[in-house]
Amino acid sequence: MGRKKEVRQIRRLLQASRLVTVTGVAGVGKSRVAVEAASGVRRAFVDGVHVVELAGVGDPGHLERAVARALDPTGTLAGPGGPGLAGLLGDRQALLVLDSCEHLVDACAALAQTLLENSPELRILATSRQPLGVPGEHIVALPPMALPGPRAGTSLAALARHDAVALFLQRVAAANPGYAPTDADAARIAEICVRLEGIPLAIELAAARAREIPLGLILRFLDDRLWLLAGRTAGGRHPTVGATVEWSHELCTADERLLWARLPVFVSAFDAAAAEAVCADGELPAERVLPALLGLVDKSIVVPVRQEEDTVYRLPGIIREYGVAAGGVDRERLRRRHLEYYAGLAQRGRRAGRYGDQLRMWIRVRRDWPNLRAALDLCAEDAALREIGLMTAAALWYLWVACGMLREGRHHLERLLALPGPWDDARAWGTLTLVYIAEARGDLEPARSLLEECDRHSPPGDPLIPLVHLKMSGTVAFLEGDTRGAERMLGEAAERLVPDGEVPEVFLPALIELGTSLAWGGETTRAGEVFLECRRICAELGEEWASAYADYGLGLVALAEGDAGRAAAYARDSLRVKRRLADAVGIVFCLELLGCAAACDGDLPRAGRLLAAARAGRSDKGLPEGGYPVMTADSARWAEVVDRGLPPREAERAAREGAGMGLAEAVAYALGEEPGGDAGEAGDAGDTVGARGGAVRDAGDWAPLTRREREVAELVADGLTNRQIAHRLMVVQRTVDSHVEHILAKLGFSARAQVAAWATRRRRDA
Secondary structure (H helix, E strand, O other): OOOHHHHHHHHHHHHHOOEEEEEOOOOOOHHHHHHHHHHHOHHHOOOOEEEEEOOOOOOHHHHHHHHHHHHOOOOOOOOOOHHHHHHHHOOOOOEEEEEOOHHHHHHHHHHHHHHHHHOOOOEEEEEEOOOOOOOOOEEEEOOOOOOOOOOOOOOHHHHOOOHHHHHHHHHHHHHOOOOOOOHHHHHHHHHHHHHOOOOHHHHHHHHHHOOOOOHHHHHHHHHHHHHHHOOOOHHHOOHHHHHHHHHHHHHOOHHHHHHHHHHHHOOOOEOHHHHHHHHOOOOOOHHHHHHHHHHHHHOOOOEEEEEOOEEEEEOOHHHHHHHHHHOOOOHHHHHHHHHHHHHHHHHHHHOHHHHOOHHHHHHHHHHOHHHHHHHHHHHHOOHHHHHHHHHHHHHOHHHHHHOOOHHHHHHHHHHHHOOOOOOOHHHHHHHHHHHHHHHHHOOHHHHHHHHHHHHHHOOOOOOHHHHHHHHHHHHHHHHHOOHHHHHHHHHHHHHHOOOEOEOOOOHHHHHHHHHHHHHHOOOHHHHHHHHHHHHHHHHHHOOOHHHHHHHHHHHHHHHHOOOHHHHHHHHHHHHHHHHHHOOHHHHHHHHHHHHHHHHHOOOHHHHHHHHHHHHHHHHHOOOOOOOOHHHHHHHHHHHHHHHHHOOHHHHHHHHHHHHOOOHHHHHHHHOOOOOOOOOOOOOOOOOOEOOOOOEOOOOHHHOOOOHHHHHHHHHHHOOOOHHHHHHHHOOOHHHHHHHHHHHHHHHOOOOHHHHHHHHHHHHHHO
16 A cells, blocks of 8 residues: 555666665565565566565575575576576576565675676665665665644545555454444544554554454553653664554463464464464464464464465564564474474375375475475484485475476485485485486486495385386486487386386386387387376376376377477477476476477477577576487477578577577467567656666657657667667567667668667757
8 A cells, every 4th residue: 555656766766776775664564565666577577576585584694595596496506605696697687576684684785796796687676674785775765654744634534545544444444344434533543643653564453453442542552552662672673663563462362472472483474274283282272273373363463365275374574573582482392393294294295196186286385395494404403303304305306306496405405315324215215316306407427326326225125215216217318318228227117116006106207208218219109108198197196297298298299290280289288287387397398399399380480489498498497408318309400490491580580589588488478378568667657767767858859759769769879789678678578679670660760770870869969
């Protein structure tokens, strides 16, 4: 509510500055304003807007990992640290939102400076109670909400024109739809907002009490607390916020206060089932957790967030701080309960294909990653928890491989495997999962070494371990191009893994790789039979990830048989699933297959874009250059068809457009969902900001160009490419391409150099 002026200011500054920090006291709404501003410019950043929530990051040493997770969900960053992050970013046009930096201000400042120095196209939007102090930083000081003055009037309608009163009324209506304040209440409501100094969090907490407490009594409570806390700013808090939070705590029931003190064990959002499992005990029985949680929601202490079909909850930073400071809680015991719950969640996700909606479950597990990470970190800190840590990390293979978190999986498995302990089943499963990650990354030498180590040490325990070892060895042969060795090992693994009751997880990947190896060897009929059998089993189990790879394999078979339309249909079906899971490996494969199919069908410009987008995606995500051998050969062959069939300039343009899309835009293009128009442009009509940060002058001698076309023309004169212009103006590149074409047509020119010369003359004559 309100804040339109500040949101516009942030968007304007992001055009002129590479680092913008939103500052203000606790509870003033910094995070909301920053996220709103970032969402309004997201289409201008072809490589995405990445939000890093730092409230749950307590150790400055974990900052870079938190940023890496936001920037690199596919887990392909070579290593931690500022230079590594900068290397990952390269020249990507991305916006990084660092939310809640105040407790890590020195570390955030150092990291921001490193990233900005090494990544020329990066922009950072930070929120903090104090500036970062980095050279070139622009500050947006977020004030409290507008309050009614002495001449604001006495009617409720007149007072509601002020943001603070409007927020109070909105929250009162949400808390108690049957309560309708009248003009008789207007003076008290205005006084409450004034006493709370227009701070949104304090207003929301007070409004939540209006359902139960008369307005006059709320004022009396505020008088007492604000007088008591006058002048105190402990922990960087504004005294009004501290007083209101303390008052809210006192008005909670005993169960609500106890739950409030326990909820900070969750480092990120959590659902009701997690709260019940982790926070319940004899003092707070499970059946009383949900009523206490809903009570905290009613009091605006816990924030509910709707995510698709689920509701999760989060704690605002100041509320979390107060809960931790409340004391009276055995934090270590809570962390163990937290570990047990999320270890169980990892196992449920592992079995999701057999018992429910696999994609929904895996996406839910990925959503819970910050809490899973905290559980794995706890295991890595205590050798006594090595076994549960390794089994949890192994159970999360789908998160690492299918959901594109390769780097995180490698990091946690290597930490856990470094702990002292015997070569037991837990170590064997951890090692084999690390092999799977190495294979997905194309690190075949480390994969072979790990397989040899596992072969030497694994005890005769779980009978499935040798079969998984055989399958992983077949995968290495497959990736190296050893067709016969791959078929032999994968075929034997698939035969010995034939399900007798429950299907082993590794069985379906073995079938997929066997079918792909057969297709590469030219045995398309056998390959098609394997893929169809895989799809049949997947349909019985509700297994969607493996089924999508079977679709991809059937697309390979169709392409080998010359049926481009069928190949593209299979690839699109697969791509839709891969996009939902953020499976970068699968996405790149599907883009390659669609590019090959387009070339086979004679649509060479589209083929050139898709193949270039796939190559760029492979490079950006650090994926192995070779990919699956069959696709490497086909991609190279069809890329030659494109180069031979198109005039050189058209081929270069198609490749340039494809490489500049970014993976998300390339997927939308491949599925026929590409966005259009200027919807992503920042700012409002009549308030346009020029490329160098100043206001654009009236059109004058620049006719017949529009205001935006003039901006583009001036940047062409400055020597910028269309990609650079798009980043400067925060629009998508195709919008700039369209503007340049319109400029050429309006001016009757045929080359950018003519536009540059014309714009230079107009600028000189102005």
